[in-house]
Amino acid sequence: MTDYKFLKPYTFAKKGITVKNRIVIPPMTEEMSFSNGEVTADELRYYHMHSGGAGMFITATANVNSLGKGFEGELSVADDKFIPSLSKLAEAMHKDGTKAILQIFSAGRMSSTAILRGQQPVSASAVKATRNNSETPRELSETEVEQTIKDFGQATKRAILAGFDGVEIHGANTYLIQQFFSPHSNRRSDKWGGSVEKRMTFPLAVVDEVQSAIDKYADKPFLMGYRISPEEIEEPGIRFDDTLKLIDALKEKPIDYLHVSMGDVWRKSLNDKSVTVPLNLTIKQHLGDLPLIGVGDIQTPADAEKVLDEGIDFAAIGRESLREPHWVQKVIAGDEKAIRYTISPADHEELGLYGTFWDFLITAFHNGLQLSSEPHTVDDRKKFNSTLDHIFGGGK
Ligand SMILES: Cc1cc2nc3c(=O)[nH]c(=O)nc-3n(C[C@H](O)[C@H](O)[C@H](O)COP(=O)(O)O)c2cc1C
Numbered sequence: 001m002t003d004y005k006f007l008k009p010y011t012f013a014k015k016g017i018t019v020k021n022r023i024v025i026p027p028m029t030e031e032m033s034f035s036n037g038e039v040t041a042d043e044l045r046y047y048h049m050h051s052g053g054a055g056m057f058i059t060a061t062a063n064v065n066s067l068g069k070g071f072e073g074e075l076s077v078a079d080d081k082f083i084p085s086l087s088k089l090a091e092a093m094h095k096d097g098t099k100a101i102l103q104i105f106s107a108g109r110m111s112s113t114a115i116l117r118g119q120q121p122v123s124a125s126a127v128k129a130t131r132n133n134s135e136t137p138r139e140l141s142e143t144e145v146e147q148t149i150k151d152f153g154q155a156t157k158r159a160i161l162a163g164f165d166g167v168e169i170h171g172a173n174t175y176l177i178q179q180f181f182s183p184h185s186n187r188r189s190d191k192w193g194g195s196v197e198k199r200m201t202f203p204l205a206v207v208d209e210v211q212s213a214i215d216k217y218a219d220k221p222f223l224m225g226y227r228i229s230p231e232e233i234e235e236p237g238i239r240f241d242d243t244l245k246l247i248d249a250l251k252e253k254p255i256d257y258l259h260v261s262m263g264d265v266w267r268k269s270l271n272d273k274s275v276t277v278p279l280n281l282t283i284k285q286h287l288g289d290l291p292l293i294g295v296g297d298i299q300t301p302a303d304a305e306k307v308l309d310e311g312i313d314f315a316a317i318g319r320e321s322l323r324e325p326h327w328v329q330k331v332i333a334g335d336e337k338a339i340r341y342t343i344s345p346a347d348h349e350e351l352g353l354y355g356t357f358w359d360f361l362i363t364a365f366h367n368g369l370q371l372s373s374e375p376h377t378v379d380d381r382k383k384f385n386s387t388l389d390h391i392f393g394g395g396k
Contacts, residue, residue: 002332004301005308006315010055012256013289015221017165019055020097022308023328024316026259026295027103027168027227029060029071030357037063037076039085044092046352050321052095053328056314058225058259059089061103061170064155065148067122068176069115070107073356077104077155086162099165101223104155106148108176109137109185123179124186124193124202130234130394145192145202148176152206156213166223169206172261173229173392177203181246183236184394196242200249207253225293226250227259230279231270232394240269240279247286257291258283259316263388265296265307270389284311297385299341301331319368322353322361342372 006022032043051057062075069076076082086102093100109123112135122144123137140148152169159167171177179185180202186193192201207226214222228246232238250258260280269275284292294307295316304315321327323343330339343351348358361369368384370376 002334004305004331006301006304007328007332010291010313012221012223012291014254014256015223017099017221017223017256019099021055021328022314023054023304024293024295024314025050025054025057025321026293026316026318027058027061027170028318028322029074029360030353031071031073031360032354032357033073033075035072037069037074037078038082039075039089042352042354042357043075044088046354046357047089048092048095049352050325051093051098051100053326054098054317054321056099056101056165057093058101058103058168059093061105061175062155064104064106064151067111067116067119068106068108068148068151070105070111070175072115073360077102077158078151080158083158083162086158086164090163094163099223100163101166101168101225102155102159102162102164103168103170103227104152104159105170106151106176108179109134110174123176124182125188127185127187129174129185139188142190142192149202149205149209153209153213156210157217160214160217160222164222166225166256167210168225168227168259169203169210170227171203171206172227172259174232174394177206178229178238178394181242182232182234182238182394184232184234184238196245200246203246204249204253207250207255211254223256224254225257225259226255227261229261229393230283233270233390234394237394239271240275240282244282244286247283251287251290255290257293257314258287259293259295261392262294262296263385263392264382265294265298265312265315267296267389270393280312281310296388297381300339301336319365319370322351323370325351342370344372 011018062077063069090100111121121137128134128136230243266278291313293314294312299320307315324340
């Protein structure tokens, strides 16, 4: 069957940009960049091998300044010197019409003195995360906050010059932008903190700065997406009502899509067990015509079609795209039986999951990979997905 809704093109109304289908590869850090953040040849091979099927491919997150680095081997867009190698990355991702989106971020308190080579991590306030081995960050000064916002604009300029089709602002997964929105990590009493509205000041200022860079430097339509984590489990922490307020504010801004980070696209509330409707469906109602990307354990064509059937505009396939680089091509060829849902450790090089990426995967995501060499049950899968929700939302 090849008349799936997810194979139909989509045109972003504000920009007139058409993507060839509704399948997205979500951002996945691969820890394969050089230690200074420059793209490596292995990275180019991985992206080229996995591109060509999905309508949009979003890169691993890239830091907008040196204090924003959160992982070893992380991409960087913090300096003009990276533009030539980022151009090669955009080119590798542009296979067969796939649109290339650069995800931009600062890790804030989710970094460490070791990763920052002796510098203390920074955040909205000097409050450490509730995870083991977290370090207490240093509160950013007002001047530094203003500079960080400008760094997001500069990163956008570099993405435009490198030939990307858009940027995704990483406001999710407990990193700096979420830290400003969260009452756990933002205890400021200046204009950047306080009420839920004031905690939105930094995220919305980043959106405005990114838009100014687009207005100034893009000579063709350029997308701006925004990624959120809808809830935190910390007390105090982001609750779903706060997120709906943020979404209402984002709707007034010129963003092209919202991307909701979850381990299970049908997840309900982490905090309020009386909620019976999946958060994504409530979010879609709030968004109206603004497109939504749903993600979280979408594996089969039927899984992706259900996402579209329920009114969500795009289905993002993360870990499954690592196991099966030709997922879309096999669906189009009517060869769904050939789609791989497990991964053999012996195949990791053939799949472009080189050295440090593979090490990262089998360390941090072991139980969520579906290794053919190890038994796994649906329960294991669900358990791992809920761990992902905690990792990517907040809490231990
Ligand atoms: C190896 C790996 C790295 C990830 N890195 C990022 C990242 O850089 N930025 C981000 O927003 N999410 C990141 N995520 C989360 C994914 O984008 C996605 O939301 C998550 O894997 C759930 O989707 P899936 O079930 O289809 O894998 C990462 C996930 C994995 C597995």
